[in-house]
Amino acid sequence: NTATHGVLLTGKKRESHADEDEDDDKWKPLTEAGIQVYVIPDSHVFAIMSRVNKVILATHTVLANGSLVAAAGAHMIAMAAKEHQT
Helix, strand or coil: CHHHHHHHHHCCCCCCCCCHHHHHHCCHHHHHCCCCCCCCCHHHHHHHHHHCCCCCCCEEEECCCCCEEECCCHHHHHHHHHHCCC
C-alpha cells in the first residue's frame, strides 16, 4: 500500500487521497531512467528477491559508526538481499 509506505518513510500521514497519477509521479525519476519499479508488501520480499538484481533502501540517518536508521521492514529486506546475494 503506497499510503503506508509514505507514512513509514516520512512519518507523516498524507492530507488528501492521491489519485493514481500522483502515486506514479513519485517513481517517475526511476522509470524515466529505465528502471522497472514494483511496490510490494513486506511479506513478499523473500518470494521475489531471487528475481531482483539491485536493492535500494532509503535511510533516515547514517550514524558515525556506519549504522543506519531506516524505515520499518528495511532489516528484513536487507536479510533477504543477503540471503540471495543481491
